[in-house]
Amino acid sequence: MIVSFFGSYARDVGGWIGVSDLIALMSGLDVDGPAVRSAVSRLKRRGLLTSERLGGVAGYRLSDQGRRILAEGDQRIFGHRVARVQDGWVLVVFSVPESERHRRHALRTQLTRLGFGTTAAGVWIAPAHLTEQARAVLRDLGLEEHAELFHASYLDFRDLTASVARWWDLPELQAMYEGFLDEHEPVAAAWRRRGARALRSPEERATAFADHLRAVDAWRRMPFLDPGLPPELLPDRWAGSRAARVFFELHALLHGPGLEHVRAAATLGPDDSWR
Incomplete structure (x- = not known):
């Protein structure tokens, strides 16, 4: 949730926020202060956040590494x-080689996070638009000498739809999207009925912030598990398309009011240069 907050809001207000303000904002999502402090401490140890005081106020700023990771995530999520x-x-x-099995495990993990499927041991497949991401993973892990990349067309005897169902766990992806819809489709419908006028009060903007951040936090992992497979190869009534429509509707409607809420709730005093 804290990662989602920094990705969705903190960058729009300079990348820094006071600890007490962050705790106050997260309380609106039923996240208590100790959990916030624990989360930001872990993110600091991972190099995504750095401690910084502004105007005598203790807070956290996105590191250069954190900004880079979030920017890379934006391309996939949005x-x-x-x-x-x-x-x-x-x-x-x-x-x-077996002597490098830790890097082999890391490669499998990264390819899974990119949404690759497996056709056979040591052979992973994804839509061609993920070529550069795969190349970057191999380069970052230093495994260029142990791997090869191919651009391919499907020429097998089997039906391609059936093969895709073997290469990816489509029921698991379908269940993932259905879970998102169960939670967030009613929220989108409720905001649709209320209309833009309901977003004028501070209370409504606080609710918009909470609903938006929950949707972002639930959605942001999904594009990394689903590589965006061609629709004609997916089962009938595929939930992924509807889930995407719901997410982008909520994002378009609620991000602006949510940002107003963050700006109003997070104040620093005379040295609020983060604005």
Whole structure:
């Protein structure tokens, strides 16, 4: 939730926020102060946040690494690119020595987080638009010498739809999207009925902030598990498309009022240069 806050709001107000203000904002989402302090401490140890005092107020600022990671995440979370069959596939074929098994595990983990499926041991597949992300993972792990990248077209004897169902756990992805819809589709419908006029009061903007941040926090992992497979290869009544519409509707409607709430709730006094 704290990562989602810094990604959705902190960058829009300079990348810094006071600890007490952050605790107050998170209390509106039923997150208590000790949990906030514990979370920001972990993020600091991971190098995503740095401690900084402004105007005598203790707070945290996004590090350069944190900004880079969030910027990379933006491309996937808000880009939501859907592949086309005619654009082909990227294959990552690797054979990492047993002596480097820790890096082999890291590669598998990173490819999974990119949304790759597996066709066979050491052969991973994704829509072609993930080629550069796969190349970056191999480079970051120093495994270029143990892997090869291919751009491929599907020429097998099996039906491609059936093969995709073997390469990815589509029921698990469907259940993931259905869970998102169960929680957030009623929220979107309620805001739709209220209309923009309901966002004028401080109380409504506080509710908008909470509803928006919950939606972002639930959604942000999903584009990393689903690579945006071509719609014609997916089961009927695929929930992913509807989930995307609900998320982007909530984001478009609630982010602005939520940002107003953050700016009004987080004040520093004479040295509020973070604004």
